[in-house]
Amino acid sequence: MFAIVDCNSFYASCERIFRPDLINVPIVVLSNNDGCVIALTSEAKKHGIKRGAAYFEIKELVRLKNITVFSSNYALYHSISERIMAILAEYTTNIEVYSIDEAWLDMNGLSDRYALACQIRKSILDWVKMPVSIGIAPTKTLAKVANKIGKNKPSGVCELCPKEYTDYILSNFDIADIWGIGRQLSKKLNIHGIYTAKQLSEASDRWVRKLYNVGLERTVRELRGEPCIDFETAPTPKTIIVSRMFGKKLYNQSEIGEALAKYCGHAATKLRKNHLVAKNMTIFIQATEGYGKNGNNYSCRYNFDNGTDSTIFLSQMAHRMLEQIFRPTKKYLRAGIMLDQLTFKDQTQYNLFNIAETPKQDKLMAVIDKINNKFGNDKIGLLSAGINREWKMKQEHLSPGVKGRVKLYH
DNA sequence: TCTGGGGTCCTAGGACCC
DNA sequence: TCTGGGGTCCTAGGACCC
Incomplete structure (x- = not known):
């Protein structure tokens, strides 16, 4: 016997927890970059809004019907x-x-x-x-x-x-x-x-x-009542993808490099959390226009000698790979990295002649994780991931972060 | 002007081997 | 004149989910 527990309009309900004034008020939550609707309450559905609707198309309706809008706040x-x-x-x-x-x-x-x-x-x-x-x-x-x-x-x-x-x-x-x-x-x-x-x-x-x-x-x-899909207690990820649209079009290699370095940080943190290492990395960038089999997508794949979970190593590799696929005449909308061939860190086979990982780097990563866990994501990271971050996505309706909020239950 | 991001599983088809 | 068959591995692409 299985039970499935499913939160109702989860993202919208999360925003409501801290805004009791919004009970019974229509709410929509937007995707990254405030692109389209990814969650909405039943009150918002009554106004004819659907999941996936483009925000610029419903903006007027939102204003007329007094619908409350939030950018997605994944930390919360x-x-x-x-x-x-x-x-x-x-x-x-x-x-x-x-x-x-x-x-x-x-x-x-x-x-x-x-x-x-x-x-x-x-x-x-x-x-x-x-x-x-x-x-x-x-x-x-x-x-x-x-x-x-x-x-x-x-x-x-x-x-x-x-x-x-x-x-x-x-x-x-x-x-x-x-x-x-x-x-x-x-x-x-x-x-x-x-x-x-x-x-x-x-x-x-x-x-x-x-x-x-x-x-x-x-x-x-x-x-018909015949169980075919099992209960899985802790599924381990098989691939890790981090990809985002930029807040504006980019044509500068160094800015795209910053974004990729930051995505490497996210992906590597996820690896370490799951005690995994990756043997394979793909980076991809999407241009505004293009041709050929993959249209406007350019990608590069690399196989490491040894599995890694190091932010530093992944960022360095991403930087080199970007050099190979970047075309200076184009404008870019998105970049991403994908890690696969994931294995458990303590079971991985190392190449005897090319030991890239050092205990020193492991210690450094552990300290970075500890600090970010305590003070919030991205409090500390690589300089190569940029400081100004002009490419950062648009989030004009973001609710305050969760750190420092009132405790919800004891 | 503007439409997300992160995953899994399955299949077909090509390369390669004997 | 006649030119096999079976297996594996890998990748791309399609379908799905939240």
């Missing part, structure tokens, strides 16, 4: 998320943090699951002021269905049980809302006359597999 959202996960951990040790605003709970062997879910929901609301919905079912896919139903219930909780009730729900559930089925697949299934979750659950495994792939077959089995 991560901090709230950690508090919620800590509350969940008080109820069960078997918890899989699935995303910043969602977690799976293992409910096997628990008797009154519905009452427990109501209790969890109340704790999170009382202590963090975050509204959540909880779905309970024998498979992850069904739990997601239940969660969606729970969002429209006053209790916020839905358990798919008994079978007649599940059948009733699935008969009225649009396939486009099923976890794992996106726009393309639902269109494809509609052509074959499949519109509801119930119809999809009755399709034959072989037919479904032939129509698309094993992933869809798993979804179908899960809809």
